[in-house]
Amino acid sequence: MHAPISVIIPARDEAETIAQVVATVQDLPCVAEVVVIDNGSTDATAACAAAAGARVIAEARxxxxxxxxxxxxxxxxxxxxKVDADLGRFETGLFARMAEAxxxxVGLVKGAWNDPHDPMPMTRLLVAPALRLMFPGLGELRAPNSGIYLFDRSRIAHQRLTPDYAVDLDVMLRVHAAGARVEEVDIGRIVHDARNPDHYSRMAQEILAFFLSRQPLGLLDEVVVIAADEAAAAQHVGGVIAGKLIAGARVSVYLNEGGATLDAVFGGFPTYRRAPFAEAAGHAPHANAARLRIIRAPGLDRAVPGACVPVDVWETGGAADVPVPLATGVALKRAALERLGLPTDVPPRETFRVVAEG
Incomplete structure (x- = not known):
């Protein structure tokens, strides 16, 4: 028996359609609750949703x-x-296909729909080409930016999702970067509210900015950190660990001793893992990894054999070949250093020497 499902419906000024959508999805098999997020509506969206049986929460931003x-x-x-609030006619029974998939x-199931009045310009002209170039493992999806999908939130750092229209893509990329499969099922014909060109223009700008922001992050480069103890890991690689986890990539840390402090700082990220140093030799990259990047402290020369993807090896200390800006990872690195009783003056970048390139 499949686990129960929470349905979330973001809604802003959707009083005309929200009650129908709520009433329909709450009858689906496996649906245990319906949550409507009233996103600053100026009409009766919240009242209509509540009357239809939804739990309503407010998000003013x-x-x-x-x-x-x-x-x-x-x-x-x-x-x-996640379901759109502006749906008109849709084939309810087909939504159950997402749960059955x-x-x-599997970490995410996309609902591929068709609307005879929507030529899907965003998908054809922007999203699909960008995915084929940047994330080819997702390049064959028919409806990659569908706003109707089912996913396992325990696999991703959902608190870090982007705040704009690109959020549906962010969910998908994070699930993919975590090593889980993305499936797609046909949910039939759906009629949305008509969109004007200005709407598509704003969406395109936000989605393009999102893709450009993800390009340098190397979401599919899985990172393995090998260090004597957590102090060495935090001092030399803490910013890289934090930045990768925030972006959604997978990071594994292998230590000779200790690790509770790193767990306290990074353990809330589903893509973080720590294990004893002796287990490093058996490390295997996740199913969607494009590259394995091993970062080790000097003198710890145990490599990770048998990888089925290209492997880079970096070392900390010594002459630096690669400077990595800390950017979003600064705060978490400082938190780890403070817990360890170490100085929290953090330079703007961490530097590494390239030992081998796959």
Whole structure:
């Protein structure tokens, strides 16, 4: 039997359609609750949703991402289905296909729909080409930016989702970077409200900015840190660890001793893992990894054999070949250093020497 589902519906001024959407999805198999996120509505959206049986929460900050992030956090169950609030006619029974497509290793199920009045310009002209170039493992999806999908929030740092229209893509990329499968099922014909060109223009700008921001992050470069203890890891690699985890990439840390402090700082990220140094030789990259990057302290020369992807090896200390800006990782690195009783003056970058390139 599949786990129960929380349905979240971000809504802003959708009083005309929200009651129908709520009433319809709450009758789906496996749906345990429906949560409507009132995203600053000026009409009766919240009242209509509540009357239809939804739990209503408020998110005053404008932006689809803020609403989704709030709704995912408020959901009672890890499997979360996100549904649009402006749906007109749709084939309810086909939505159940998303729940049925869950299987071991699947982290997200996209609902591929068709609307005879929507030529899907965003998908054809922007999203699909960008995915084929940057994330080819997702390049064959028919509806990659569909706003109707089901995912396992326990696999991603959902508190870090982007606050704008690109949030649906962010969920998908994070699930992919965590090593889980993205499936797609046909949910039939759906009629949305008509969109004007200005709407598409704003969406395109936010989505393009999102893709450009993800390009330098190397989401599919899995990082392995090998160090004598957590002090060495925090001092030399703490910023890289933090930045990768915030972006959604997977990071494994192998230590000779200790690790509780790193766990306290980074343990809330689903893509973080720590293990004893002796287990490093058996490390295997996740299913979607494009590259394995091993970062080790000097003198710790145990490599990770048998990788099925290209492997880079970096070392800390000594002459530096690669400077890595800390950017978003500064705060978490400082938190780790403070817990360890070490100086918290953090330079703007961490530097590494390239030992081998795959």
């Amino acid at each position: 404008p932006g689809m991402g803020h609403a989704v992030r709030n709704g995912v956090a408020a959901a009672a169950h890890d499997w979360v289905m 869950r299987a071991p290793g």
